Amino acid sequence: MLSFNSTDAEYLDELAAYVAVPSVSRDATEETMRTAAEWLADQLSFAGGRVVATSGHPVVRGEWLGAPGAPTILVYGHYDVQPTGSEAEWRTPPFELTVDGDVIRGRGVTDDKGPVFIVLKVAQAFIAQEGALPLNVKFLFEGEEEIGSPHLPAYLREHADELAADLVISADGAMWRPTEPSLSIASKGLVTLDIEVTGANADLHSGRFGGTVANPLHALSEILAGLHTPDGRVAVEGFYDGIPELSDERRAAIAAVPFDEDGYRDGLGLGSVFGEAGYSTLERLWERPTLEVNGVTGGGKYTVIPHTARAHISCRLVPGQRPDAVLRAITDHVLDHKLTGVRVAVHPDEGGVPAYTIAPDHPAIRAARAALEHVYPGQDVLLAVIAGTLPATALFEEVLGAKTLFFSFSTADENLHAPNEFLRIPRLREGMRAWEQLWRLLADGPHRLAPVAGPGSRERSA
């Protein structure tokens, strides 16, 4: 057993320096992104850590390959973070790691800087205390996860041989909830798009022109209201195409998961939950695709008829849905609206991601379950679904031929992508012990990861 013998304060001081870098991939400077990447590369000095330029924000690479004959894993994570949103809603400055009782707060502490920090400390402890890792480990940290990983596909394809591995372990992702350990056996896909409605050639005075021209905000509202039926189904024809019907077995398995719907509702401050008719909250979360309007802009709080109005939309996809087909269905549905006096355009974003799954009896899931049982003795490990999207997973499967295990010590209630993002401090040490176990189990014993054919074995034999 490794000894994680730094004090909490020492660990948190170190993590604080990383959180202090405002590496918001959407709008940070190149220099800021590089600062975050360099912090990571320094941490990987035992593995030849380095910052590698790409067409976008750089990636951080490293590898320790001193365990011949042992399996090879690729550890994935990201150093970029979401925008802060309204800073007024933060109780503490977003880029100052702040301890508050048994949590730490700050943008990125749980998505994904804290979870990546855990694996770094585990690897460093192995090297310091045992002089070696139990298996071969490659590291790949990207800086564009929060903007849809636009340059990762090309990078992976160009470096497929170097990155070959028997398994990808993602330090991104999240445990489903704080009450018990869980593993994710699937994640949802993602497509995003904008709808833009344009009226006159300039903003118009609502008095001098009001009532005589179509108002783009009225038209946009009608379009958006038409995306769902009143009972919460997505009204877009073809949206659900390809999705297998939810089996009685899966329904029963989900129904057996202890889930306090009242607590979920109250925790969000809601009077009631809401979603697609005919499904429970957990079924909606794990098994059903969604279409959410994320943002609407147009005009302002003054007497204007804006000449343009815009909505941003994202859909989370489940297995069976094809990203391109979903985008086409939405585009057709939107353009089908008969609207007078406005022009409507749909702008699909590139980089659609299909849903991803890993079999519950995959050796990686079996090893991960054992590692969690070791750290959380006496607790059942839930098999859950990440309703969020990790775009890299489908890519890893396609390009490296490797499945991805989500092994994050983030928890889904920790205000990811929202103000006041936080991480439970005990998760740091729990995570370290779990990663240690996971690596040992994958390297040896009944859950040993069998090297698979493909570029992974090719490189190891080179």
Add this chain to the structure above:
Amino acid sequence: MLSFNSTDAEYLDELAAYVAVPSVSRDATEETMRTAAEWLADQLSFAGGRVVATSGHPVVRGEWLGAPGAPTILVYGHYDVQPTGSEAEWRTPPFELTVDGDVIRGRGVTDDKGPVFIVLKVAQAFIAQEGALPLNVKFLFEGEEEIGSPHLPAYLREHADELAADLVISADGAMWRPTEPSLSIASKGLVTLDIEVTGANADLHSGRFGGTVANPLHALSEILAGLHTPDGRVAVEGFYDGIPELSDERRAAIAAVPFDEDGYRDGLGLGSVFGEAGYSTLERLWERPTLEVNGVTGGGKYTVIPHTARAHISCRLVPGQRPDAVLRAITDHVLDHKLTGVRVAVHPDEGGVPAYTIAPDHPAIRAARAALEHVYPGQDVLLAVIAGTLPATALFEEVLGAKTLFFSFSTADENLHAPNEFLRIPRLREGMRAWEQLWRLLADGPHRLAPVAGPGSRERSA
């Protein structure tokens, strides 16, 4: 006849200094607002011009009362301007008066700094060239017109005696279009409100919570889409209450107005006009009330379910509608929506304004028509409606017992409240000659304004 013997360049230099003060009543500093007010007070030095504190932005007052026995008028205007909106959409800096061919551009040039400048130059020319004005003139310029004149009612009531007049002449308002002179015999009223939809207690990750909670933007879209029927009528029960049916006579009069609907449509860059079914564009503009969504905000271009979404709405009212009743009807309609998992609040703004009318045969309209015929020989003077709102008019009637004549040389197509606001340069001299005529005609001759009973006469005899 007065001689307006400054060059255009001299006039424009002077006006440029006034336009350079960014007196945006919504968000300018107290000092900026005072700077604009002081510029006006200096221009009124012949009339004891002064800046007078109120509970809000100051007013500018002045009076020249050297024409005993002649009628007394109160000249009204405002020195505040609208926000610039997106500065990227301005072709020239908004607070730099820029000459571009036969127009000048800049925030406030046409609403209302240019039109107020005209009357200042006329009064100064009378004093310089004739040593007197033809009638008694009081001046009242406010700094809060663009935010609904919140402090004007109290100020007027407290100073009703000092401000008493036989007629108010507003330098605010606008000619309907550039092709012929026009006078306004009515203006629409105004009520404004916000609709706020709240969901969870924080913004949520659209993956981790999507599909299980109501999205405030979906709910708001449904509410907004429900405010109109597909044929352009306002769907709010009671909205049209109290409005007399449009008479055949009025319909015929409007139909007789030369109006190039194709040109109107093309000028706005639209494929077609749109509005309430059963009415022509001019009827919609002049005779029918409107409900317009001016702005929507919520979330952003990232994968979030915003916890709140908000819309700003304004309604233009016609005679017969009561502002309070309209706000109540909208509130009831909005709160009637059955929506699960969100809270809906309606926030009506204070300061609702009813519609305003002045009889076509009122002496002020007759004199104004004659003045315009003098300046625009051979052209018919159209009697039109200001589809916009001048909140002060109803107040002047209530508090001073005086009707208001709109006499502005702004034109409604000059991007009021929008980027690239402009004013036609010839309007400046046309306006000066027209105001000169108007004052002479009101003072003497067949259109002489008869002093009316009320506070006006009280003060003149004091």
